[in-house]
Each structure stands twice: as C-alpha cells, then as structure tokens.
Amino acid sequence: MEILTLLTAVMFGLLSSSQLVATGPVSDDDRTILLEIGKELSLSFWSSSNSSNYCSWTGIVCSNDSLVVERLDLSGHGLQGNVTLISELRRLKSLDLSYNNFHGSIPQSFGNLSELEVLDLSFNKFESSIPVELGRLKNLRSLNLSNNYLSGEIPDELGELENLQEFQMYTNRVNGSIPLWVGNLTNLRIFTAYENELGGHIPDNLGSNSELQLLNLHSNQLEGLIPDSIFSMEKLNILVLTQNFLTGTIPTSLGNCKGLSSIRIGNNKLFGNIPKEIGNITSLTYFEADNNNLSGEIVSEFAQCFNLTLLNLASNGFSGTIPPGFGQLNNLQELILSANSLFGEIPIPVLSCKNLNKLDLSNNRLNGSIPPEICSNSRLQYLLLNQNFLRGEIPHEIGNCVKLLELQLGSNYLTGSIPPEIGRMRNLQIALNLSSNHLRGQLPQDLGRLDKLVALDFSNNQLTGNIPPALRGMLSLIEVNFSNNQLSGLIPTFVPFQKSSNSSFLGNKGLCGEPLSSSCGNINGSGQFSYHHKVSYRIILAVIGSCVAVFVSVTVVVLLFMLRERQEKAAESAGAAAEETIGKPVILAGNVFIENLRQAIDFDAAVKATMKDSNKINVGTFSTVYRADMPSGMIVSVKKLRSMDRTLIHHQSKMIRELERLSKLTHTNLVRPMGFIIYEDVALLLHQYFPNGTLAEYLHVSSKKHDHKPDWPTRLSIAIGVAEGLAFLHHVAIIHLDISSGNVLLDSNFNALVGEVEISKLLDPSRGTASISAVAGSFGYIPPEYAYTMQVTAPGNVYSYGVVLLEILTTRLPVEEEFGEGVDLVKWVHSAPARGETPEQILDAKLSTVSFGWRKDMLAALKVALACTDSTPAKRPKMKKVVEMLREITK
C-alpha cells in the first residue's frame, strides 16, 4: 500500500517536472508576475521563500498538470498596495483577498480573469462603485464584496453572472435598488446585502426560480411588500429583513418553507395578522417581528414549532391572551411580548418552559396576580412584568428566582409587603424595580444581601419604617430611589445613598440626614460611627460581584455574535450538515483568526479538554478556563462560556468583525483572541496559554508556583509592559473596560500581557444593551468620576492602571479591610501624609529595604502612581507619558 503511494508520488513528480519543461513559457510568466505582485504587496513570505517551485509558496495552488496558478489566497495578512497586477494571472479560478487593508477602487482589470469562479474581496477598504467589468466573469459562482466602503448602485452588468450561487455584499454604502435581474439568477442560494443604503422594493420574482436559502437584507431603506416569491421554492432557511420600511402583511406562503429556521422582520411597517401557517414551519427557531404594526391575536400555532427558541413580538398591536399552549415550547429561551395590548393572566404553563431565560410581558394589560409558580423554572434571568394591571401580593416564591438578573414589577397594582425572600435572589444585578405600586410595610433587612445589585427603585409606594442599615450590604448599588413613600428616620451612612441626589429620598415626611437637607437633631452622632470595621468579606463579595457583572455582559455579547455566526454558518453549510459524529459533540462553528495557527489548533482537542476537570485553570460563575494541549504540542487557554442569552439584535456582524480585527492587533503586551468554537449551546474562546498565571496571583498568592524572591526589576518591567499595552490601545482609540491585576497575564519570561481586550470592542454602549450599565470594571479599580459619568474613558483607564501600579508597589489588594470602611488602596496611599506616614511605610518593605537603588526606583514609581490616581481626570498623565516616566526610572 505504502509503496504504491510512493510510486505514484514519484511518477507524479516526474510527470510534473516534465510538464515544467513543456509549459515553460507559461510558468515563467507566472513567476515573473508573482514576484512583481510580491514586491508590490511587500509579501515577505514569498521573497524569503527559496523554493524554486512557486506552486508551493504560501497561498498559491497550481493546476494539477502544469504550473499555472489557479488559486491565490492572500487573506488575513494585513496587506496594502495595488492589486491590479493580480489580473495578469489569467488562469486564476479562485482569488481570495479578504481581511486585508486594500483600498482604492476594485481594479476593472479583474474583469479579465475570465476563468474566475470564486472572488472574495471582503473585509477590506475598497471604495467607489462596483466595476461593471465584473459582469464579464461568466464562470463566477461566488462573489463576496462585503465589508468595504463600496458605493453607487449594483451595476446591471452583474446580471450576466448566470452561474452565481453566492452573492454577498453586506456592510457597504451601496444605494439604488435591488436590480430585477437578481430574481433571474436561477442558481442563487445565498444573497446578503444588509447594512447598505438600498431603497426601493424587493424584486417580486426574487427566489421564484432559484434555490434561495439565505436572504439577509436588514438595515437598508427597502419599501413595499415582502414578496411571496421568496417562499415559493420552499428552500428558504434564513430570512432577515429587520430595520427597513417594509409594509403590507406577512405572506401566508411562508408556511410552505418547512426548513425555515429563522425569520427576522422586526422594525418595519408590517401590519395584519401573523398567518396561522406559521405552525407548519416545525423547524422554526427564531421569530422576531417586533416594532411593526401587527395586530390580532398571538396565534396559538406557534406552539407547534417545538424548536422555537426566541419569540419577539414586542411593540405591535397584538391583543387577546397569551396562548397557554406555549408551555409546550421546551426550547423557548426568550418570550418577548412587551408593549402590546395583551390581557388575561400570566399563563402558568409558560412559566414551566424549562429553558426560559427571559420573560418580558411588560407594558400590556395583564391582570390577575403574580402566580406562586413564578420561578418553578429556575433558569429565568429576566422577568419583566412592569406596566400591567397586576394585583395581589408579591408571592414569597419570588425567592426561588435565584438566577434572576433583572426584576421589573413597577407600575402595577401590587399590594402587601415586600417579601423578605427577595434577598435570596443573590444574582440580581441589573435592576430591582417595584416602583409605583401599593406596597406597604417595612423594607426587609434581607435586601442587604443583594450585593451585586446596581439599581434599586422602590419609589411611589406606601412603605413605612426606617431604611435598614443592613442595606449597606448592597455594595454594588449606584442608583437608588426611595422617593414618595412613608419612610422615616435617619438615612444610613452609605456612600451610594449620600451620593444620590436628594430626589431619591424626597416625598418621605419622616426621613432625615444626607442627602436630604432636613437634619435629624440629636440622633445624628450615634448613627454615624457604629458600622465601621466589618467590611472585609463584603468587599470581597463586591469584587466578585463586579467581576461577575462585567462577565455577564461580556458573555452575553460574545454569545450573541457567536450564535449569529453559527446561524449563518449553518445556512452556508446546509448541505454539509449531514456529517454527524457519534459520541462527541458536533462542532457547529469555529474559526482560528490567526492564519499560521490554523494547523496547530485542533477544535476537537480543545472541546475535549473542556470535558476534563483536571484541565481547569480558573472557575468563574459564568465561565471556566481550561488548559488544552493540542496534538501539535501547542497549549492554548480555552474560555468556556455558558449559553444564556439568544437575543438577536442588530449589528452583531460588526462585533464579529471587531473580534477578528482585534485578533490582528499585534502588540507584545496585549492578549489577542485567537479564535472561537461553538458546539451545542457552548461557546469557547481561544487564547494563548500563560503558564505563569495573572499578575494578581503573582502579587497576592504565595503558592508554590510563585515561590520567588522579591524582585523589583521584574515588577517594574511588568508595570512598564502593562503601560505599553494600554498606551497602544489608546493609540488605536480603544478604551479598556476592565483593567485589573487579574486581567494582566504573565508569560514564561514574566512579560506582561493585558487581557480581556475584546470586551472593550464587543461592548458598544451605544447599542444600549441593558446589562451595559453594570459594566464599571472591577471593584477598587473604578475611577471616582465613573459614579456620575457612567462612562469609562482614557483618563479612567489611567486611574485603573494607577491602582495596578500601587498594587505592584505595596503588594496590597485594591480593597482591604485594614484600610477602614470606605477607604480603598488609592485613598489609603493618598492619605498617608495626613496620617503622618512616610512613603516607606506604604511601599512593600520586602522590596524597598533590599537596596538603596530599589527604594529610589520605587519612590519614583510611586510618584507616577499618585499622578495616575489623581481624583481629577484632567490632571492624570496620558498613558504614553506614563510609559516615558517609568522608562526614565530604569535609566
């Protein structure tokens, strides 16, 4: 067997070398052209290649029987330059220039590549209009122009591309309308043109003659009807028309498409009923039609779509009751029916959907009471029932909602008192809102256990008694509102209370103390000093709490784009979906962004590593980090995120792009995302593995791993490394959202790399995700101005960096019990002179007493740290300046 292979190889080798002679002139041509291309694009990997056979150069594939270049793949090398020369490779069948920085027009001469079947120019900066010459590429099967700055209209000449099966041009600035000829492309399977400026109607023959499986036109200015034709061939799998001006009704013919898995038609002007035929689409996973003018009842036929994961009909004119049959939807994760005119009671069967994660029935006319079954499904994370006509008491069973992140019960007619079980919802963090009801009685002490909660609103009720001092356990609190109740007594001394505006406490006749102007007479003195010195464990909880808050948001956002990616991948590989492996999880999607690591990373091995507890490096509430040994010998760190949110919102493709772009930001002091994998409902993020762990461990954990001598030079070089990483981020206009010593990783040479950079790009606060408000960074690192600006800025980063530098200098945690209540590391250091302490008493004596030189350096670095942590943002130095100042120390 092996000999046979060998023989074939030898014969093949002979054959090709004889061919080399035979086709000499052709190959010489290609070599010359390739060398010129290599020069123009500065391809170092070609010029350094000594192999005389250019067919073996990176990115080149020649035809089997000659040295004719048939495929050229230069994707993902960050290239610039003039690509016109490539059109000299006349016999090219496939050209992939995606993920580079090419700009200027797409060369007209590409129209000369008459044998081209695949052309991928996506993820570049090509501008001006699509050249009409591309219409001459008669053999083209796949054309990808996505993610450039192309403008003008889609040229009619492309109508000649009869063989076109996949046409993608999303995220450009193309205007005009979708040409009628698109409907004549009988081979078309995939057509995406979302995020452009297309207007006019969707051609009413689109899909009528073709195998159309994926149609994605969201975020354009399309008008008119959703044409019946797109459902006529019954092949459609994914339909995304969100965010246009489409009108008319939803065609009943959509019921023909048994394979439809995703329908997203929100943010249009559609009216009429949802056709009952929706129940015929048993494969339906997502149905999103929010923000339209749809009306009638919510059809019970949805209950037949047993794979339904997300149903979003918010902000329409639906009336009637919620079908109890929805209780059969075991895969349902999000049911969003807010802002309609629904009435009746909260349907108890729906509460038992075992995967339900988000239930949003707010702003309807629901009546009845909140049923005790409310959290019989303990997975619920979002329960939004505000602005209804709900009566009765809040059931004690609310305490079963242990996973809840947000509870909105405001603006109802709820009576009775606040059940103390509310303190069992220890994960509550986004908001607890019981405002504008008829609640009576005292505030339960147990509220103090909600140490992750950011926003609390009990306003406009009839609550009585004191604000219990135990509420000071709510260490993450930022917004609070107790106004318009009958509360009395002294407002406890607690920073979030005193920092609030007085309107948070107004309308309570008996309340006194700050921030209200009414003083409390002689109760004052005793109340103020009695709660010091018991902060430690709470502070630790708060640290965990805020890390979790960041993590939730990150996880949610990361999953959002991954699920979207997975959805699109699924469509693209619809044919290949059959390959299923028994016993091990099927990998649904995955990508390694860094080209030269593709070989080294084995997805199966990464997945397998996460199945073994012994590989665990780090466990958090929402993610677990594993060490994964690849068959290639490489070790990677795998961050496993649990699926928790499947909301599909606009512009996630931008986030995929960001992640990929970020993976190209190479700086020695930044951790780059290497790739991701999705299987079942699990998402894995791949990073480099760092055997020396985090800076936090290095400084604060004395384990065997970190059994090293006090070493100031190493610490200083770590400090400089972190500063350089951040200076680079600021240079490319990226603000880090969670700088802490726990997010600084150390490689085998103790070179410092800043991690979690991706969250900064994935979380775009302008997108208004609810959980964004919970992002402030880690406790102890949050700049003071954040309390009122709610925005992380470059000077805010400098502050957080200053805290890291103080940790390095003092070997103390950013918050320690020893500092006293309300005093963190920054305050402790800044107030040292006032306490009569010298800087030497602040610095880690194990280091500063080693030598005069070290002590001098440390005092100089302390000056930098003090400047960085100045309470006035404008007075803090720029990150670049920090690097300079620290470098000065080493001289």
Ligand SMILES: *[C@@H]1O[C@H](CO)[C@@H](O)[C@H](O)[C@H]1NC(C)=O
């Ligand atoms: C290529 O060949 C030159 C001279 O023959 C040699 O100096 C150089 O090291 C070689 N480069 C590689 C990458 O093999």
Ligand SMILES: *[C@@H]1O[C@H](CO)[C@@H](O)[C@H](O)[C@H]1NC(C)=O
């Ligand atoms: C080239 O050869 C490989 C195997 O040697 C074969 O799989 C492939 O189909 C051939 N391609 C063409 C274009 O003939």
Ligand SMILES: *[C@@H]1O[C@H](CO)[C@@H](O)[C@H](O)[C@H]1NC(C)=O
């Ligand atoms: C690229 O080079 C061609 C000639 O080879 C020239 O006509 C064209 O203008 C150049 N394009 C750009 C963007 O510089």
Ligand SMILES: *[C@@H]1O[C@H](CO)[C@@H](O)[C@H](O)[C@H]1NC(C)=O
């Ligand atoms: C190649 O394309 C350019 C621009 O479209 C055209 O002017 C030229 O004649 C073409 N050359 C050949 C050999 O087809």
Ligand SMILES: *[C@@H]1O[C@H](CO)[C@@H](O)[C@H](O)[C@H]1NC(C)=O
């Ligand atoms: C461009 O589109 C083609 C056709 O759908 C697809 O195969 C290819 O993966 C896309 N390229 C990128 C970089 O996404």
Ligand SMILES: *[C@@H]1O[C@H](CO)[C@@H](O)[C@H](O)[C@H]1NC(C)=O
């Ligand atoms: C399309 O955009 C171009 C500029 O890129 C503009 O000149 C043209 O008028 C626009 N056409 C329409 C129909 O808006």
Ligand SMILES: *[C@@H]1O[C@H](CO)[C@@H](O)[C@H](O)[C@H]1NC(C)=O
């Ligand atoms: C589409 O095909 C039909 C029938 O072949 C033809 O009559 C029509 O002109 C074509 N439309 C366009 C815009 O090419």
Ligand SMILES: *[C@@H]1O[C@H](CO)[C@@H](O)[C@H](O)[C@H]1NC(C)=O
């Ligand atoms: C499709 O749905 C309609 C309305 O619910 C129903 O009458 C019909 O029987 C269904 N057809 C199939 C094939 O399931």
Ligand SMILES: *[C@@H]1O[C@H](CO)[C@@H](O)[C@H](O)[C@H]1NC(C)=O
């Ligand atoms: C429902 O989902 C499962 C798992 O993804 C899949 O195997 C099954 O084919 C789906 N059912 C339908 C009717 O599409």
